[in-house]
Amino acid sequence: MGMTMTQKILAFHAGLPEVKAGDLIEAKLDVVLGNDVTTPVAIKVFEDAGFTKVFDKDKIAIVLDHYTPCKDIKSAQLCATARNFAKKHEITHFYDVGRVGIEHALLPEKGIVGPGDCIIGADSHTCTYGALGAFSTGVGSTDMAAGMASGENWFKVPEAIKVTLKGKLKKYVTGKDVILHLIGLIGVDGALYKSIEFAGEGVSELSMDDRFTISNMAIEAGGKNGIFPVDEKTMEYIKGRFTREPKIFKADDDAHYEREVVIDLDALEPTVSLPHLPSNTKTAKEVSGLEINQVVIGSCTNGRISDLRAAAEILKGRKVAKGVRCIVIPATQEIYMQSIKEGLTEIFIQAGCAVSTPTCGPCLGGHMGVMSEGERAVTTTNRNFVGRMGHVKSEVILASPYVAAASAVAGCVMTPEGLKEE
């Protein structure tokens, strides 16, 4: 029987001619990633087990992005632990304040990850790199420790769901709307233990930034990974960034999929996820008018340059509504600089937004935009669980940068079209 793209990558890295769903394998890793929350736990596990050397200092990435610039003494201690470890082991890909970006925007940008790679990261959104045609999945700190020690880890070969994309997205509809729609369709455990494999002619219509956003939120459907085929857009993106030889894998024609979902891109509308599950989706139009207190535009899901361009397109010449706080966070220093060069940062500041240095901050209720009791936000982030962005009685509505920016101007959930009609 044929193999899916994920299965082929796993077989290659396990040194096996073939694998099938359910097999437990041990595979070699190209990159092992951690951040300031998860790395200190991994370091303790690594050192307590008596390991003194990392398997390869060039294949470990440590990115201090969650609570940085440090919000308090405890988080400063976490960063110090990670920083000392990185120095001691001469970790090549170590990123600290001033050079740091949000890990899942940073690693592709720096060419640390690429097609055909097998990657684990102690952060659930590590599945982002599936956009590059890599097998990439989130794990915990003990897994990170094992990866750092041995360069290998264990995996259960996943079954797959095939998501066939048809047609082309309309104006103001983005990758975020595609993935929210899909999660609404299959549920937060619809892809539990499985890979989501994107296919169909619609793939070529999606920009790389759209693909990153889509793969990023595979975890919100419970997925192990979310992977795109490698095409010209992928190769164009990695040019000048990724210096290793890309390994291109294609799903076999007779690969087995547990389920196939077809999404007609033309039919999609700007979509939002209401509290408190990403699967609780509606079109933005259906819930427009719902009052808000805060907007966050950024995160590993939607802090890339095309996201900032989309937000600026809406905010240009307009003002953030009175009573609404709009926080814009470019995901990396390169994106921040590009935003300045293109005049986007000026648009944001003139509109009354707060623009921040790269950080995960508000997405997980860490800092830089934590909400009080009874407040509601429209955000471009990835989770709207109870208490995710602050008080247990605050609410998060997930949306695209277009909808988030339009909502900031309107002071309530709003589509870009709705804003024009006002």
Next chain:
Amino acid sequence: MGKVYKYADNVDTDVIIPARYLNSTDPAELAKHCMEDIDASFASNVKKGDIIVAGANFGCGSSREHAPISIRACGVSCVIASSFARIFYRNAINIGFPILECKEASERINGGDEVDVDFSSGIITDKTTGETFKADVFPEFINKIIKSGGLLAYLKEKVER
């Protein structure tokens, strides 16, 4: 044997241990805030040996290993759910914390019941109702990790072999 704390589907890692406490890695400190955003009195009421029983997709969301660490540090002896989110599942196995998948037990056991678990056989006994259930067994490879005492111990043994 322990008393059951019962929860619904999709208990996420943000409610198991909110991110505002992730600036600590100390298990005892994390334990103080375990389940805080879903059950504020849990951490102060839970006793050593107690059991969490939940629905589908337990532990969904972030990769924070702080979630199973905080549950274990509270004294909870195991989590029984009809299914687990995959990163939580890995994390629990990797740190050697017992979890059991059993749809029937998840549906039939009530909050407050006294439950006994035999980990070698996977037999779950609800002493309050008298019902027994059989949890899914782990594959051999995962049993090896658990028997070694966690992933790093397994890795050490492998390297030494």
